[in-house]
Amino acid sequence: MSVQLSVQGLCKRFGGVVASDDVSFDLKSEEHLAVIGPNGAGKSTLFKMIGGQLRPDAGQIRFDGHDITKAGPRAVWRSGLGQTFQITATFSSFTVRENVQIALMSLNRQTRNLWAAAHELHRDEAQALIDAVGIGDFAERSCGVLAYGDLKRVELAIALASRPRLLMMDEPTAGMAPAERRALMDLVTKMARREGMGILFTEHDMDIVFGHADRVLVLDQGCIVAQGSPDAVRADAKVQEIYLGTGGMADERV
Amino acid sequence: MDFAFFILQFLNGLASASSLFIAACGLSIIFGVTRIVNFAHGSFYMLGAYFAVTLAPRLMESINPFLGFWGGILAAAMIVGLLGVLMEMLLLRRIYHVPELFQLLATFGVVLIVQDLVVLIWGPEDILGPRAPGLKGAVNILDQRFPEYELFLVAAGPLILGAIWLLFRKTRFGVLVRAATEDREMTDALGINQKLLFTGVLFLGASLAGLAGALQIPKEPANGFMDINMIAEAFVVTVIGGMGSVPGAFLAALLIGELQAFGILLFAKSTLVLAFLAMAVVLILRPQGLLGKPAVNTEHSEFASSIPLRPWPRWLVLAWLGAIVVFACLPFVVDSFTLKLAIEVMVFALFAMSLNLLIGLGGVISFGHAAWFGVGAYAAGLLAVHSHSPMLLALAAAPLAAGVAAALVGAFIARLSGVYLAMLTLAAAQLIYAIAFQWTGLTGGDDGLVGAWPDAWAKSRVVYFYLTLALAGGAVFALRHIAYAPFGYVLRAGRDGPARAEAIGINVAAARWVAFTIAGMAAGLAGGLYTFSKGSIDPTVLSIPTSVDVLAMTLLGGVHTVLGPVFGAAALHLLQDFAMPITDHWRLILGGGIIAMVLAFPEGLVGKLRSWFMPAEETP
Numbered sequence: 001m002s003v004q005l006s007v008q009g010l011c012k013r014f015g016g017v018v019a020s021d022d023v024s025f026d027l028k029s030e031e032h033l034a035v036i037g038p039n040g041a042g043k044s045t046l047f048k049m050i051g052g053q054l055r056p057d058a059g060q061i062r063f064d065g066h067d068i069t070k071a072g073p074r075a076v077w078r079s080g081l082g083q084t085f086q087i088t089a090t091f092s093s094f095t096v097r098e099n100v101q102i103a104l105m106s107l108n109r110q111t112r113n114l115w116a117a118a119h120e121l122h123r124d125e126a127q128a129l130i131d132a133v134g135i136g137d138f139a140e141r142s143c144g145v146l147a148y149g150d151l152k153r154v155e156l157a158i159a160l161a162s163r164p165r166l167l168m169m170d171e172p173t174a175g176m177a178p179a180e181r182r183a184l185m186d187l188v189t190k191m192a193r194r195e196g197m198g199i200l201f202t203e204h205d206m207d208i209v210f211g212h213a214d215r216v217l218v219l220d221q222g223c224i225v226a227q228g229s230p231d232a233v234r235a236d237a238k239v240q241e242i243y244l245g246t247g248g249m250a251d252e253r254v
Numbered sequence: 255m256d257f258a259f260f261i262l263q264f265l266n267g268l269a270s271a272s273s274l275f276i277a278a279c280g281l282s283i284i285f286g287v288t289r290i291v292n293f294a295h296g297s298f299y300m301l302g303a304y305f306a307v308t309l310a311p312r313l314m315e316s317i318n319p320f321l322g323f324w325g326g327i328l329a330a331a332m333i334v335g336l337l338g339v340l341m342e343m344l345l346l347r348r349i350y351h352v353p354e355l356f357q358l359l360a361t362f363g364v365v366l367i368v369q370d371l372v373v374l375i376w377g378p379e380d381i382l383g384p385r386a387p388g389l390k391g392a393v394n395i396l397d398q399r400f401p402e403y404e405l406f407l408v409a410a411g412p413l414i415l416g417a418i419w420l421l422f423r424k425t426r427f428g429v430l431v432r433a434a435t436e437d438r439e440m441t442d443a444l445g446i447n448q449k450l451l452f453t454g455v456l457f458l459g460a461s462l463a464g465l466a467g468a469l470q471i472p473k474e475p476a477n478g479f480m481d482i483n484m485i486a487e488a489f490v491v492t493v494i495g496g497m498g499s500v501p502g503a504f505l506a507a508l509l510i511g512e513l514q515a516f517g518i519l520l521f522a523k524s525t526l527v528l529a530f531l532a533m534a535v536v537l538i539l540r541p542q543g544l545l546g547k548p549a550v551n552t553e554h555s556e557f558a559s560s561i562p563l564r565p566w567p568r569w570l571v572l573a574w575l576g577a578i579v580v581f582a583c584l585p586f587v588v589d590s591f592t593l594k595l596a597i598e599v600m601v602f603a604l605f606a607m608s609l610n611l612l613i614g615l616g617g618v619i620s621f622g623h624a625a626w627f628g629v630g631a632y633a634a635g636l637l638a639v640h641s642h643s644p645m646l647l648a649l650a651a652a653p654l655a656a657g658v659a660a661a662l663v664g665a666f667i668a669r670l671s672g673v674y675l676a677m678l679t680l681a682a683a684q685l686i687y688a689i690a691f692q693w694t695g696l697t698g699g700d701d702g703l704v705g706a707w708p709d710a711w712a713k714s715r716v717v718y719f720y721l722t723l724a725l726a727g728g729a730v731f732a733l734r735h736i737a738y739a740p741f742g743y744v745l746r747a748g749r750d751g752p753a754r755a756e757a758i759g760i761n762v763a764a765a766r767w768v769a770f771t772i773a774g775m776a777a778g779l780a781g782g783l784y785t786f787s788k789g790s791i792d793p794t795v796l797s798i799p800t801s802v803d804v805l806a807m808t809l810l811g812g813v814h815t816v817l818g819p820v821f822g823a824a825a826l827h828l829l830q831d832f833a834m835p836i837t838d839h840w841r842l843i844l845g846g847g848i849i850a851m852v853l854a855f856p857e858g859l860v861g862k863l864r865s866w867f868m869p870a871e872e873t874p
Contacts, residue, residue: 073756089754093559105740106759113740144560
């Protein structure tokens with residue numbers, strides 16, 4: 001399989017804190033890669049650099065052969081990399097369906113349109129997407145009044161609207177009940193396998209990580225300390241040391 | 255320019271820098287701790303001057319001139335400080351957690367109230383103050399005479415800076431002020447008595463403003479314009495220095511003071527323009543100001559809403575059609591005076607709708623929206639009066655000129671957010687105001703332009719009524735249409751979740767810039783229609799009170815409603831029209847009304863009605 005995302009020597013510091021220290025890894029196309037590590041390990045910083053929200057101090061990020069190191073979030077999205085945020089971000093004054101419709105309007109470059117009735121644009125396609133993530137019945141509800149777990153699904157549908165080739169999710173199941181977490185991740189992995197989409201995600205729930213990732217990458221204090229198959233990482237002495245210090249792997253909860 | 259003159263001009267600059275610094279640093283301290291941009295800071299300054307001209311002469315007579323004068327100055331500062339405490343306890347405490355725009359408006363309500371109270375207590379005439387005993391003369395510097403009092407002022411600024419520095423370093427109160435400015439949540443979490451801290455900060459800030467006003471009395475009489483004149487400059491100084499930074503305010507005051515001292519030699523009439531240009535340059539290069547910390551980007555605007563924009567139900571469409579038909583029949587039933595009122599209501603309805611495109615949909619707080627109304631009004635007026643253009647041509651030029659002006663300003667400020675954007679829009683409006691006021695040859699200055707009457711075919715008020723109905727009404731519904739179009743959704747997306755919007759390819763700053771331009775055009779059309787309805791135009795259409803009026807209209811109608819501002823404009827304009835002839839205290843009523851509105855129903859009239867009549871969103 002070819003390399004889809006290539007991260008080389010990524011560095012980022014905030015004042016005296018090194019959030020990312022020479023981070024390098026590859027993600028092959030259609031691969032599901034999990035990034036784990038204790039709080040403050042630099043997972044969100046890494047994701048923000050890939051997503052274009054943060055500019056790295058040094059290093060290079062290539063996606064599908066294109067250098068996206070200096071690209072902003074808009075360009076990264078257009079290049080085919082979708083993302084969901086650690087803190088759920090949906091448009092609170094939009095209905096569930098409209099949240100997906102706006103992503104489709106942007107994809108079709110209709111953001112300057114002053115005339116069309118936005119409510120009707122891409123309605124069916126948006127409905128299909130929210131049906132797929134299991135919130136089709138809430139289509140007309142305002143996102144401002146939705147439960148947290150459902151908002152996570154809305155956000156997923158927004159990210160999927162552009163049919164990304166790689167989906168990047170920062171703690172997609174944070175704040176959800178355990179059963180709901182597994183259901184959501186099962187859904188995402190199943191859709192990804194069907195569409196041939198790669199996944200890069202962080203997660204604190206180790207059952208989710210080891211149940212859904214093809215490969216695991218361990219960050220600690222901005223450095224990659226281990227990477228490999230879930231079983232290999234689970235057996236890694238350094239990883240156990242890091243996690244035993246914070247209370248054991250399987251019990252890690254946010 | 256010889257050397258002695260240069261030195262003297264420099265000293266003049268230092269003196270005005272000192273005055274500016276003392277006036278502005280309190281504003282910055284109050285903002286740093288409470289995050290409230292206190293419009294009433296100018297009122298504190300004015301009250302300081304009024305208390306000083308009242309107290310100082312009496313004390314000078316009863317005690318002795320020296321102690322009496324300085325005692326009067328200090329007493330004035332203390333009284334104003336106590337008034338600051340009163341305002342904190344009665345008003346600010348209730349609005350620390352409401353959106354910035356409401357805070358600005360509420361404190362502007364205080365400005366209006368104080369203006370009327372000052373006239374009630376001290377009368378409308380300027381009051382001359384005594385001169386400072388022992389500092390009445392002048393000293394010789396390089397064979398030039400320089401007033402002793404100015405020399406004293408040169409020293410006063412650094413002295414106050416030093417005193418504040420000591421207060422902030424050596425006292426527990428000062429340490430807490432610095433801590434709260436640095437990280438308010440942290441001081442909150444550490445269990446510090448916030449109420450006491452905030453009250454103390456208001457005392458400090460207000461008494462500094464009072465002191466600055468009191469120190470002015472040997473130089474200028476206490477007068478009713480001191481508040482607005484000062485607040486615009488204090489905004490500039492705090493923004494250039496960095497909001498919340500006292501040393502920054504000092505640096506900025508030096509910059510502005512010297513810029514004005516030497517700028518007056520180059521452009522005698524446009525010192526205000528220079529100050530605003532300096533602010534624009536600093537903010538473009540360093541958006542957080544000289545010594546300010548970069549603003550923490552909030553994930554969503556304070557104006558984010560959870561109310562979706564639903565297509566209108568059939569009954570509402572029919573109700574609107576009916577209302578328009580009834581309105582269009584007005585000329586058959588009402589007299590000419592009422593018709594004039596109806597024309598003005600339509601003009602202000604369009605003006606308020608244009609502002610709501612920015613505030614309601616975009617979450618962009620524009621505090622100087624009068625600028626675009628004024629540019630449109632002047633563009634139409636200038637064409638009609640100076641080149642006798644046909645009215646329709648002048649009316650077409652109004653939105654174009656305002657759109658171009660708004661696009662130019664918007665290009666610089668659309669990427670900013672929050673209070674910086676609010677203050678910069680205000681600054682832009684004041685800049686345009688200054689041009690209209692000072693370019694007498696073109697604009698007629700204070701007197702404005704007269705004789706901009708409609709062409710012969712539209713001379714009849716009935717015809718002009720229908721013309722306004724067609725143009726303003728058409729524009730209002732065009733703006734409504736935009737809200738439901740993809741662009742309207744894009745604006746709201748940028749308001750509700752800018753980071754999410756960027757991550758789905760939406761250029762939020764560019765969308766805001768386009769909105770700025772469209773809103774400017776619509777306001778400009780309203781301005782053009784206003785000119786021909788009055789037959790004349792003067793700089794008050796560009797002034798801060800006009801910006802506040804339109805804000806009040808928009809908020810009264812409700813920012814999260816589509817056509818609410820139309821009702822807000824109608825309600826406020828009619829109220830103003832009925833109330834003004836029967837009371838001398840309109841500003842008192844308006845100010846009190848604005849404060850009551852912010853405290854009682856921030857969702858606006860139509861928002862309130864909707865929550866009554868439309869079924870609420872149920873939670874799943």
